[in-house]
Amino acid sequence: MMLTIRNLTVAVEGRRILDGLDLDIAAGEVHALMGPNGAGKSTLANVLAGREGYEVLEGKALLDDQDLLTMEPEARAQAGLFLSFQHPVEIPGVSNLQFLRTALDCLRKARGEAPLDSAALLRAAREAAQVLGLPADFLKRGVNEGFSGGEKKRNEILQMLLLEPRFVILDEPDSGLDVDALKLVAAGVNRLRRPDRAFLIITHYPRILEYVRPDRVHVLHGGRIARSGAAELAHQIEAGGYAAVLEGSVA
Amino acid sequence: MSTTELDAALSQAYEAGFVTDIETETLPPGLDEQVIEYISAKKNEPEFLRQWRLDAFRRWQTMKEPHWAHVRYEPIDYQGLIYYAAPKRRSETEIDPKLLETYEKLGVPVHERAALAGVAVDAVFDSVSVLTTFKDKLSEAGVIFCPISEAVQKYPELVQKYLGSVVPPGDNFFAALNSAVFSDGSFVYIPKGVRCPLELSTYFRINTARTGQFERTLIIADEGSYVSYLEGCTAPMRDEHQLHAAVVELIALEGAEIRYSTVQNWYPGDEEGRGGVYNFVTKRGLCAGRGAKISWTQVETGSAITWKYPSVILKGDDSVGEFYSVALTRGRQQADTGTKMIHLGRNTRSTIVSKGIAAGHSQNAYRGLVRINPGASGARNYTQCDSLLIGPHCGAHTFPYIESRNPRAIVEHEASTSRVSEEQLFYCRQRGIDPERAVALIVGGFCKDVFQKLPLEFAVEAGKLLEVSLEGSVG
Ligand SMILES: Nc1ncnc2c1ncn2[C@@H]1O[C@H](COP(=O)(O)OP(=O)(O)OP(=O)(O)O)[C@@H](O)[C@H]1O
Ligand SMILES: [Mg+2]
Numbered sequence: 143m144m145l146t147i148r149n150l151t152v153a154v155e156g157r158r159i160l161d162g163l164d165l166d167i168a169a170g171e172v173h174a175l176m177g178p179n180g181a182g183k184s185t186l187a188n189v190l191a192g193r194e195g196y197e198v199l200e201g202k203a204l205l206d207d208q209d210l211l212t213m214e215p216e217a218r219a220q221a222g223l224f225l226s227f228q229h230p231v232e233i234p235g236v237s238n239l240q241f242l243r244t245a246l247d248c249l250r251k252a253r254g255e256a257p258l259d260s261a262a263l264l265r266a267a268r269e270a271a272q273v274l275g276l277p278a279d280f281l282k283r284g285v286n287e288g289f290s291g292g293e294k295k296r297n298e299i300l301q302m303l304l305l306e307p308r309f310v311i312l313d314e315p316d317s318g319l320d321v322d323a324l325k326l327v328a329a330g331v332n333r334l335r336r337p338d339r340a341f342l343i344i345t346h347y348p349r350i351l352e353y354v355r356p357d358r359v360h361v362l363h364g365g366r367i368a369r370s371g372a373a374e375l376a377h378q379i380e381a382g383g384y385a386a387v388l389e390g391s392v393a
Numbered sequence: 394m395s396t397t398e399l400d401a402a403l404s405q406a407y408e409a410g411f412v413t414d415i416e417t418e419t420l421p422p423g424l425d426e427q428v429i430e431y432i433s434a435k436k437n438e439p440e441f442l443r444q445w446r447l448d449a450f451r452r453w454q455t456m457k458e459p460h461w462a463h464v465r466y467e468p469i470d471y472q473g474l475i476y477y478a479a480p481k482r483r484s485e486t487e488i489d490p491k492l493l494e495t496y497e498k499l500g501v502p503v504h505e506r507a508a509l510a511g512v513a514v515d516a517v518f519d520s521v522s523v524l525t526t527f528k529d530k531l532s533e534a535g536v537i538f539c540p541i542s543e544a545v546q547k548y549p550e551l552v553q554k555y556l557g558s559v560v561p562p563g564d565n566f567f568a569a570l571n572s573a574v575f576s577d578g579s580f581v582y583i584p585k586g587v588r589c590p591l592e593l594s595t596y597f598r599i600n601t602a603r604t605g606q607f608e609r610t611l612i613i614a615d616e617g618s619y620v621s622y623l624e625g626c627t628a629p630m631r632d633e634h635q636l637h638a639a640v641v642e643l644i645a646l647e648g649a650e651i652r653y654s655t656v657q658n659w660y661p662g663d664e665e666g667r668g669g670v671y672n673f674v675t676k677r678g679l680c681a682g683r684g685a686k687i688s689w690t691q692v693e694t695g696s697a698i699t700w701k702y703p704s705v706i707l708k709g710d711d712s713v714g715e716f717y718s719v720a721l722t723r724g725r726q727q728a729d730t731g732t733k734m735i736h737l738g739r740n741t742r743s744t745i746v747s748k749g750i751a752a753g754h755s756q757n758a759y760r761g762l763v764r765i766n767p768g769a770s771g772a773r774n775y776t777q778c779d780s781l782l783i784g785p786h787c788g789a790h791t792f793p794y795i796e797s798r799n800p801r802a803i804v805e806h807e808a809s810t811s812r813v814s815e816e817q818l819f820y821c822r823q824r825g826i827d828p829e830r831a832v833a834l835i836v837g838g839f840c841k842d843v844f845q846k847l848p849l850e851f852a853v854e855a856g857k858l859l860e861v862s863l864e865g866s867v868g
Contacts, residue, residue, distance in 0.1 A: 192823075216822045227820065227823075234838055235837070240834070241821075245821075
């Protein structure tokens with residue numbers, strides 16, 4: 143297994159948001175995670191990435207055989223974990239290119255590699271921007287500074303393409319995107335699909351799953367995975383709401 | 394990242410804190426007319442200067458140390474300080490290799506073949522200038538760049554005409570003290586119509602314990618000339634405080650432009666606030682003629698206390714004043730810094746961009762005055778003051794004073810205060826960036842507008858300095 147989560151129980155400000163969650167994702171697979179607003183999807187993503195403010199009461203999460211929950215956030219990133227944020231933050235005055243260079247330097251240093259030379263980075267960044275339909279001057283702009291919602295999401299994908307992580311969590315990469323942008327984002331994800339890489343896509347809509355076919359779809363409810371199924375499960379949810387698919391589940 | 398981690402990230406070793414073991418000639422501590430006579434005689438000064446110093450000293454004795462700034466410190470014992478310290482010269486021509494070593498260690502290009510070939514350096518060690526590079530190349534262009542003590546000998550008429558013309562000896566307590574005891578500093582004269590072929594820079598180093606440094610810089614840009622000048626400063630780590638009370642005067646005649654940049658990294662003291670330099674500096678420029686331009690850019694990361702307000706008097710019509718500042722405080726540092734833009738001439742313009750960054754238990758204040766006199770029709774000022782807080786124990790303050798006596802002048806002021814947010818840090822760390830680099834990256838972005846104003850070589854230096862100042866071990 144690439145990602146193994148066992149009995150993960152997490153509280154935020156004393157309230158249990160995740161409660162005994164189990165999840166396995168094998169290398170090469172794409173899993174989708176759905177669930178009502180406030181179910182705890184972003185909480186799961188943040189806990190895996192190491193954000194502060196979450197109290198892990200029980201359980202564990204392994205990336206390959208590394209115990210994620212004991213690692214610093216940057217160490218998790220260096221181990222290959224990437225989180226595309228639901229709400230990417232702005233870093234005024236720091237250009238996208240400078241940000242990418244710093245991140246790449248740190249990741250490469252952790253792997254014992256020399257820094258990528260500027261020309262190679264610029265070439266790769268320009269190419270990735272083009273794939274995502276972003277203008278060339280985009281790289282010079284401050285990180286997410288004044289970006290539209292859709293541009294922010296595409297910027298997350300741009301970073302993913304350049305940082306080449308092994309395990310990717312995409313937290314609602316599709317929300318707020320027009321149909322063309324959605325296709326570009328999906329194309330970006332598909333570009334990275336490889337037998338030694340895995341994805342967890344958090345979404346409310348089956349549409350993105352038309353372009354990035356998932357191996358499994360899970361529904362988060364009551365703090366754990368209440369239902370899992372094949373890609374069709376996303377359509378059942380779309381058609382009948384969560385009540386229909388969760389009927390008789392343990393929540 | 395927790396507050397303690399942030400604090401750890403911000404506490405780092407001061408890299409310039411070593412002491413040079415060199416024989417010095419020093420006066421015993423204390424200040425009276427004899428000390429002033431000694432300094433003046435030591436430098437073989439003309440009578441006008443001796444008298445000027447003594448007048449300043451008498452003025453100073455009647456003045457009180459100012460306490461309106463947002464800083465707090467123990468009383469300074471002016472009789473406990475040394476007012477003159479100079480490395481002993483081994484011969485008239487030879488420079489002690491230990492001095493060269495010191496500057497090399499600090500990354501100052503004191504060899505003319507150095508990588509920064511476009512920069513001429515004047516190196517001031519304690520009370521005296523120890524070397525000046527590229528003198529020949531500059532004199533070919535007619536540019537004078539030498540220690541002020543040398544200028545007093547060679548160009549007494551220029552010195553007499555301009556010394557104290559912008560910052561009179563009685564201007565303030567510290568300026569009066571400086572006028573009485575100033576020991577050395579740089580002198581620059583750019584002739585009419587000349588664009589200075591090199592960046593000029595002075596590097597100040599305090600070495601000897603308990604020594605006050607009182608340098609005096611005088612820059613005159615004659616009509617239609619241009620010069621870019623940079624000063625850098627460091628001092629060893631010492632447990633007691635050191636006083637630095639400099640005066641800088643700039644004069645830009647008609648159509649001349651002076652760009653003055655400072656990278657100030659005096660020893661800031663330790664985490665508890667022991668030691669560190671008191672940086673009480675008076676810097677002022679006069680746009681004397683039509684269309685003159687003076688631009689101050691400063692990156693202030695050092696000193697226990699910073700008290701300085703590089704200012705511009707916009708006397709000539711259509712003259713321009715600029716002030717771009719980054720002031721970073723951490724540990725127990727206190728900074729009260731800003732500028733004064735005094736608009737006298739018509740259609741004069743000024744721009745102020747101040748970026749204050751406070752971390753640890755530090756206090757960081759911007760204090761700025763924009764005055765538009767009745768005759769300054771069509772004057773314009775734009776002020777932008779941004780503060781960035783790192784952690785919960787520091788403070789940022791803004792004291793803007795606007796005095797507009799001309800209804801047709803336009804004065805705009807914008808201010809903001811923000812924090813390095815947990816969200817921004819987490820975002821960076823999620824991309825694999827360690828916390829120190831993340832903080833440096835965020836702070837660098839915040840300062841971008843000011844860094845862009847520095848000469849290219851120094852912009853890189855300033856960025857690195859900021860990074861080093863923010864670097865450290867993280868638990
Ligand atoms: N820092 C926090 N402080 C207080 N409550 C929080 C915090 N973070 C999450 N929560 C709460 O935890 C619950 C789960 O939130 P989470 O963001 O994980 O939901 P989600 O499944 O991602 O929802 P959505 O589909 O709306 O994005 C919510 O009730 C939310 O209010
Ligand atoms: Mg969410």
